[in-house]
Amino acid sequence: MKIVVGIKQVPQADSVKIDPQTNNLIRSGIQGVINPFDKNAIEAALRLRAQAGGEVILLSMGPDSYVTSLRDGLAMDADQAVLVSSRALGGADTLATGYTLAKAIEAIGDVDLVLLGRQSVDADTGQVGPIVAAYLGLPQVTFAESISLESANTIIAKRQLDTVIQDIKVTTPAVITVRSELNRPRYETPVNIKQSFDKAVTVWSETDLNLDPEQIGQAGSPTKVTSVYAPEKKGRQTTTLPTDPTQAVVELLNKLN
Amino acid sequence: MTVIEDQNRMLIQMVKEFTANELAPLDMEIDQKGDYPAGLFQRVIDNGLLKITLPSQYGGAGFDYTAAADALNKMAIGNASMAVTLEGHFKTIEQFTKYGQPSLNDKYLPSAGHRIFAFSMTEPSGGSNPKGISTRAVKQGDNWVITGDKIMITNGGLAEVYCILSKTEDDQMAVFVVDKDMPGFQFGKREDFIGLRGTPVGEVVLDHVVVPADHLLGKVGQGLEIGDNAHADARVLMGAILAGIIEHELGIAINYSKERKALTTPLYQLQVIQEKIADIAIARQNTRALYQKGAQQKVANQLYAETAAMAKSYGSRAAVRSGDEALQVLGGYGYSREYPVEHLIRDARAMELAEGTIEKMNLEITNAEIAK
Structure with a gap:
């Protein structure tokens, strides 16, 4: 089974700050890490590989510095990694990112399964997985919290929504986005860390993939971010109810009404 | 950042994550119970932490001592006992790689990724004065026969392979590798220490344990x-x-x-x-x-x-x-x-x-x- 796992590098959660002047995320000097949901996707891929054989290929789009996160994924025991990287890809929104990743997956070729985290923790859109599926013309399951291999080309994915639980049978090739409930990602190990540096990280540019210049980077991104800001902190109001239970209940009911 | 710096950074990050998730939450419990909870040491093994300094030809990661020290530094912030358990293992592996004959290393080091190795000098008569030890190794044919009592061994009881400092018949000092499964090998009491209470510190009694000649670490006189x-x-x-x-x-x-x-x-x-x-x-x-x-x-x-x-x-x-x-x-x-x-x-x-x-x-x- 040839599995591609899409991963994104995000700032370490406890180090994210917003520049009050520009309202943008301060990214400089912050160690990037694999988006946590994507680690669940890597773990799922490694378990499927253990069951069905094959290989796990990590795929990301971003600057050279993203290699450190791909290396982290390789140290979890993925087989190889691909980074699509070029200045022309900068400023991509979810549509342009989805297009670029889909083209890379086509270039990798003969992919049975594409796994991604359900969303990134820095942008929270949850759109890239479905967009990749749409570009590839593949069936998709989003928000999977369990994945099991029913046969060589059939997967059953369970997704829990607000009011229903769905068991979805999907034939491969397919795209699945996963929740954190799916598994507990393994640690990198000291030996795998060393060996990750012997594994291939292929870097492709927009020309390697023959990408349409109108569909990548800022040119291919209809989303325009006008500002990013931290929600205003609202002070909590505290009311002390009367000590007499009857009066307290009456007052509480009045407030709730 | 060089490749080695990058690898060391990843090791430190891995150890920090493992410590934060697996060790730090148990720090107080380990101290109070005076032992590692069931399954914890197995998780240390399963995640390859015994292999940090083990050379790659024996299935290890082969990190150098600066990386190993930094890794134990981070681990000790969450739980010092487990860091000391690994310290006892790493220092023993160092003696194999520095003094061990290739045949001895080929025989033992591949198992150092899942078995703890310990180094033992102290005896009831004293610790910091190894010249006064009474453990004896007597040459019999192709073997050595070792008899003695070693105490206060870091990881004593948990370790499976022991480097034993002994005196030979001609009063020379030598170190022998003894496996816990050898006839005549027995574990003694575990110390009830007031600190580092997770780290087992115990006794090993050797009663005419027969070890092959190639279990000599280094040479006679190098002990x-x-x-x-x-x-x-x-x-x-x-x-x-x-x-x-x-x-x-x-x-x-x-x-x-x-x-x-x-x-x-x-x-x-x-x-x-x-x-x-x-x-x-x-x-x-x-x-x-x-x-x-x-x-x-x-x-x-x-x-x-x-x-x-x-x-x-x-x-x-x-x-x-x-x-x-x-x-x-x-x-x-x-x-x-x-x-x-x-x-x-x-x-x-x-x-x-x-x-x-x-x-x-x-x-x-x-x-x-x-x-x-």
Whole structure:
């Protein structure tokens, strides 16, 4: 089974700050890490590989510095990694990112399964997985919290929504986005860390993939971010109810009404 | 960043994550129960932590001593006992790679990724004076027959392979590799120590244990040299662990001093508290500088025994004193078993004794300085 796992590098959660002047995320000097949901996707891929054989290929789009996160994924025991990287890809929104990743997956070729985290923790859109599926013309399951291999080309994915639980049978090739409930990602190990540096990280540019210049980077991104800001902190109001239970209940009911 | 720096960064990050998730939440429980909870040590093995320094030809990761020391430093911030368990293993592997014959290493080191190795010198008659040991190795044909009693072995009972310092018939010192499954090998009692209570420290009794001739580590007559080398290797790592304990003490003192107020003023804004926090921070930094220097000297094949002794001598005193300062910042809470400061003091106190007392360290440091 040839599995591609899409991963994104995000700032370490406890180090994210917003520049009050520009309202943008301060990214400089912050160690990037694999988006946590994507680690669940890597773990799922490694378990499927253990069951069905094959290989796990990590795929990301971003600057050279993203290699450190791909290396982290390789140290979890993925087989190889691909980074699509070029200045022309900068400023991509979810549509342009989805297009670029889909083209890379086509270039990798003969992919049975594409796994991604359900969303990134820095942008929270949850759109890239479905967009990749749409570009590839593949069936998709989003928000999977369990994945099991029913046969060589059939997967059953369970997704829990607000009011229903769905068991979805999907034939491969397919795209699945996963929740954190799916598994507990393994640690990198000291030996795998060393060996990750012997594994291939292929870097492709927009020309390697023959990408349409109108569909990548800022040119291919209809989303325009006008500002990013931290929600205003609202002070909590505290009311002390009367000590007499009857009066307290009456007052509480009045407030709730 | 070079490839090695990048690999070391990843190792440190991995150890930090493992410690935060698997060890730190159990730190108090390990101290209170005086043992590792079931399954914890297996998770250490399963995640490859015994393989950090093991050379790659034996299935290990082959990280150098600077990386190993930094890794144990981070682990000790969450739990010093497990860091000491790994220290005992790493220092023993170092003696195999430095002194072991290829046939011995080929036989034993592939299992060092899942079996703990221990180094044993101390006997009931004494610890810091190995010349007075009574364990005997008698040559019989192609074998050695070893009889003796070894105590206070770091990981004694948990380890499966033991390097035993012995005297031969002609009163020469030698180190032999003994497997726990050999006939005549028996575990004795486990010490009930007041600190580092997760780390098993125990006794091994050898009653005419027959070991093949190729289980001799190094040569007959090299025993003391190997023992001294093992001490120096251990002391570098202990410096790293002590810097981790001080870091833990510092974190507790800082957090408490931010939360606790004297009337309306947070404690950390009071000068008397600031002095304590500054002293602990300086101790952390000094201990870190000493162990890292020792590790760098070892990796660069320079003399490092004196720096290693300094790291342990200074670091153990500093960690006990810093724990006492942190306890004072917390006041009555610091004296309570509900807070970890008191057990950190007990943990640090162990390292004023283990691998040679502070007095022994200072003697060695003085001798080295006078000889310069």
